[in-house]
Amino acid sequence: MRPVLSGARRRSRHLVLWTVSLFLLTTLLPSPARADNPIVQTIYTADPAPLVHNGRLYLYTGHDEDGSTYFTMRDWRVYSTTDMANWTDHGSPMSLATFAWADANAWAGHVAYRNGKFYWYVPVRNRATGGMAIGVAVGDSPTGPFRDALGRPLVENGEIDPNVLIDDDGQAYLYWGNPRLWYVRLNTDMISYSGSPTQIPLTTAGFGTRNGNASRPTLYEEGPWVFKRNGLYYNVFAAECCSEFIGYSTAPSATGPWTYRGTVMPKQGSSFTNHPGIIDFAGNSYFFYHNGALPGGGGYTRSVAVERFSYNADGTIPTINMTTAGPPQVGTLNPYVRQEAETIAWGTGVETEPSSEGGMNVGFIENGDNIKVKGVGFGSGASSFTARVASGTSGGQIEVRLGSATGTLVGTCTVPGTGGWQNWTTVTCPVSGATGTRDLYLRFAGGSGYLLNLNWWQFTPGGGSGGNLLTNGTMEDGTTGWTSSGGTLSSATDVAHGGSRSLLNSGRTSAWQGPHQNVTSSLTNGKSYTTSVWVRSQSGTPSAKATLTFTADGTTNYVQLTPAQTVNTNGWTQLTGTATVSWTGTLTNASFYVETAAGTDGLYIDDASFQ
Ligand code: FUB
Numbered sequence: 001m002r003p004v005l006s007g008a009r010r011r012s013r014h015l016v017l018w019t020v021s022l023f024l025l026t027t028l029l030p031s032p033a034r035a036d037n038p039i040v041q042t043i044y045t046a047d048p049a050p051l052v053h054n055g056r057l058y059l060y061t062g063h064d065e066d067g068s069t070y071f072t073m074r075d076w077r078v079y080s081t082t083d084m085a086n087w088t089d090h091g092s093p094m095s096l097a098t099f100a101w102a103d104a105n106a107w108a109g110h111v112a113y114r115n116g117k118f119y120w121y122v123p124v125r126n127r128a129t130g131g132m133a134i135g136v137a138v139g140d141s142p143t144g145p146f147r148d149a150l151g152r153p154l155v156e157n158g159e160i161d162p163n164v165l166i167d168d169d170g171q172a173y174l175y176w177g178n179p180r181l182w183y184v185r186l187n188t189d190m191i192s193y194s195g196s197p198t199q200i201p202l203t204t205a206g207f208g209t210r211n212g213n214a215s216r217p218t219l220y221e222e223g224p225w226v227f228k229r230n231g232l233y234y235n236v237f238a239a240e241c242c243s244e245f246i247g248y249s250t251a252p253s254a255t256g257p258w259t260y261r262g263t264v265m266p267k268q269g270s271s272f273t274n275h276p277g278i279i280d281f282a283g284n285s286y287f288f289y290h291n292g293a294l295p296g297g298g299g300y301t302r303s304v305a306v307e308r309f310s311y312n313a314d315g316t317i318p319t320i321n322m323t324t325a326g327p328p329q330v331g332t333l334n335p336y337v338r339q340e341a342e343t344i345a346w347g348t349g350v351e352t353e354p355s356s357e358g359g360m361n362v363g364f365i366e367n368g369d370n371i372k373v374k375g376v377g378f379g380s381g382a383s384s385f386t387a388r389v390a391s392g393t394s395g396g397q398i399e400v401r402l403g404s405a406t407g408t409l410v411g412t413c414t415v416p417g418t419g420g421w422q423n424w425t426t427v428t429c430p431v432s433g434a435t436g437t438r439d440l441y442l443r444f445a446g447g448s449g450y451l452l453n454l455n456w457w458q459f460t461p462g463g464g465s466g467g468n469l470l471t472n473g474t475m476e477d478g479t480t481g482w483t484s485s486g487g488t489l490s491s492a493t494d495v496a497h498g499g500s501r502s503l504l505n506s507g508r509t510s511a512w513q514g515p516h517q518n519v520t521s522s523l524t525n526g527k528s529y530t531t532s533v534w535v536r537s538q539s540g541t542p543s544a545k546a547t548l549t550f551t552a553d554g555t556t557n558y559v560q561l562t563p564a565q566t567v568n569t570n571g572w573t574q575l576t577g578t579a580t581v582s583w584t585g586t587l588t589n590a591s592f593y594v595e596t597a598a599g600t601d602g603l604y605i606d607d608a609s610f611q
Helices: 004-028
Strands: 044-053 056-064 073-081 087-089 102-104 110-114 117-126 132-139 146-148 163-166 172-176 182-186 193-199 220-229 232-239 245-251 259-265 277-281 284-291 303-309 346-348 351-354 360-363 370-377 382-391 396-402 408-415 420-430 437-445 453-461 488-492 502-506 515-518 527-537 543-552 555-560 573-581 587-596 603-610
Touching (some): 110 163, 172 220, 220 277, 382 408, 408 420, 420 453, 527 587, 543 573, 543 603, 587 603
Antiparallel strands (some): 073 087, 163 172, 172 182, 182 193, 232 245, 245 259, 277 284, 284 303, 351 360, 360 453, 370 437, 396 408, 502 603, 527 573, 527 603
């Protein structure tokens, strides 16, 4: 059931927020419709902690309550992305209620993965002592649910901001502290430790010099983010107060000695705190932080954001400034597989809530609200748009637009009243003119009040001259439509790019062997085809590419459909490209396939389109 009353109350605050701030948004942010920072627009978020798992980047955050005048934080949130531009909202799988012994301050946490489990370390206030303690929750998936692993604090000394490093030798360290800085060696169970918490000496050589504060002579303030890169240990932390900037130190071991190296991010962004998180993903390095950039934002109403950066050749970190543009998108978003409505680059006026169908849905939608989904790869065209919708009133319209919220209208779906905000139905409408790679805007129109809820959407490729020529490109129908030129073909459920299945070609004995699909009857002579296919290896790091082979008048031809790209076992790599296919004479035996430049590593493929 939709929480009508609390939703209405919640929304009225947002209404004020959004109305008051629309003017600010247009005047203060250079290009609000195009901005990708902050990452989340539906609520205030703080204290980012990224984790990469199975080819997705998960972002764990705190949640500043609307209108806060202190660090009023009661739950934590999870978001994820595969492209650094569109973020999926996974809701709140952990709150103060997870820790029966805690009564306040759901502050800055960190998630570590070990032995198939996810461990979320957080600072919370211990009801019994009134002091800050570190709790640990455990979950079987990156999006939870999470349960208190101990039923009591893991460690308690009144200090905050836990962060975990698992060193190459398997030893895990828990770091935390404000005003001091501590570490303790975690046991392999990740929920107990050996020895006593050890204080890291806060020397000015190690952590810089803070002027004019005798009780805190070094720059270290809070929020340690410790990681290892090329044999060097980095501690990136919130420095000085207040305002904070982000500084960092390096060390030859996990336990020091630390040497102060300088500024990562200067003081900026209208929040007097900042909080770092650094991670590599899809071949790039990313710096996460928070600021007060959303309308109504400030020191207690913060928002997480991200920038891409490159380490200097000597391993030092360059100075990084906050931007509203954020990082470039990695690849494109496939509109021909089911996409969650809560996968958003920028939402205007909308909120999210748990869906009765699982996951989250977009809700509290009113006339003029819209969702931007960035870099959608329509290829040679979509023929229809399908949406999973509900409405407790009389519904409204979903306008399918390209480029901006007032951009080209390529389709309109009418949503009826469904008798309840969680009574779901599926609507489909024709689409014309959605081609190439475009920013998609779903704009909602109707009367006054709430119009509809949206759970997911999906485009159908155009038929005939357009659309995906591949049968079962999502691999959700097992091996249907696919054969292999060598080895064994199977439907895999252990990894999937979208949905719950991918296609595995194991036991390859030649580089040219891979999953094939016959497309002879669908090809048009002289036509340009766009390919997108997600690939990961079963072993090794082979270079993979999509190829079309065909025979015309007895001669066999090969067209490279995508550039070759290195793929790996940890995540999905998108092969994408456009190539013209032409022949002379009679066409026979045209086959789309994925192969490697060399080697026989098994290949997983998923979400393939050739159109
Ligand atoms: O969000 C509450 C506190 O503010 C965090 O624990 C600190 O790192 C600072 O960001």
